[in-house]
Amino acid sequence: YGKTLEYLSSCESTQIIAHQLAQQLVPDGTVVLSEEQTAGRGRMARKWDSAHGKGIWMSIILRPDIPLQRAPQFTLIAAVSVVRAIEEVTGLNPDIKWPNDILLNGKKCTGILTELQSDADGIQALIIGIGLNANQEMEDFSDEVKDIATSLKLKKGSPVSRQELVRSILYYLELYTAIYIDEGFAAIKLMWEGYSTTIGKPVRARMAKETLEGIAESITDEGVLQIRTPDGKLHGIYSADIEMKN
Ligand code: BTN
The missing domain is CATH 2.30.30.100 (SH3 type barrels.)
Known part of the structure; x- marks a missing residue:
């Protein structure tokens, strides 16, 4: 993934750009990455703080050949991929709160937003939006989120490489998607459950x-x-x- 890459200094939302690109038949695994978003969006019509150069604001266009009702599984594949990448690059050990929040000490460091383009033939594109708080300081967070949000840098005590994180996220997303397509959801589910703080509680x-x-x-x-x-x-x-x- 990421062989076709749209890299921007600023945009409203990488999701909007990805939706436009997806209609132009760009290949599976096309990535939109922006240094800043002026209208980043979260789940449930919320906004997503996306300060310039502080985090990873990225949307990935996938074209899996799966029935519509299996689309939610991709949110979980993405969550597992991001957790693996954070572990590998930073040594931190985040956990997952269903379906898509990645937490460090109970505070959110990453959110994932999965959106669909579909028609009578099924899924045309799955757009996976990943917002990862990498190098924010406390004062970079707005009052609204400062009690519930954190960054990798805040937890680790030193800056993290956004470039390595992007590389690693795309690597694991491609790997786990291939495992999912070949072997089904069971292996992903096992990994997801291992990282989850939700199950049993x-x-x-x-x-x-x-x-x-x-x-x-x-x-x-x-x-x-x-x-x-x-x-x-x-x-x-x-x-x-x-x-x-x-
Ligand atoms: C959530 O509510 O937890 C999901 C947040 C998703 C944010 C990412 S940042 C990149 C992509 N572009 C957006 O506008 N949103 C997603």
């Missing part, structure tokens, strides 16, 4: 219309989180904000 899941509390029991082969509520029922969660209780 009491959680509160905030969704658009309701909030559920229970034990996060497992993820399914589709990447859906299963929460067991106190009445014994098992609920499949496709999209939510997860809060760890206690």
Whole structure:
């Protein structure tokens, strides 16, 4: 991945550029990377702070030949790839909060946003947006996020190489995607579960219309989180904000 690379000094959002490129038949693994985003976006219509030169603001265009309903698995493949890359390049050991938050000491250092282009023939493009806080200092974070966000530099105590991180993220994403296509989701799921802080814990899941509390029991082969509520029922969660209780 990354053989076709669009490298920008500034843009609104690499996701927007990637969506445009994806419609022009660019190859699988095309990467859009920007030093800064002026309107970086997060999940659930939130904004994503993307200060110039401080982090990795990147979107990857994938064209996997899989049915639409398996698309959420790619968020988990991306999360595992980023964690592996952070481990390799920095020696830090982040964990994953379902589905896509990468945390250091409970604070978010990376978010992943997966968006789709599809039609009657299925998936035309999967756009995986990765926002990784690399070299921010505390004062680089806005008041809104400073209690919940962190950077690799803050945790490590020294600057990290964004270039090495990009190389390593793309390497692992390509490797794990190949494993997934050849062998299925099981191997990815095992790795994901190994990094997860969510499974086996009491959680509160905030969704658009309701909030559920229970034990996060497992993820399914589709990447859906299963929460067991106190009445014994098992609920499949496709999209939510997860809060760890206690
Ligand atoms: C989240 O809400 O946790 C997901 C954040 C995703 C941010 C990345 S930065 C690169 C790409 N471009 C965007 O506008 N968003 C994603």
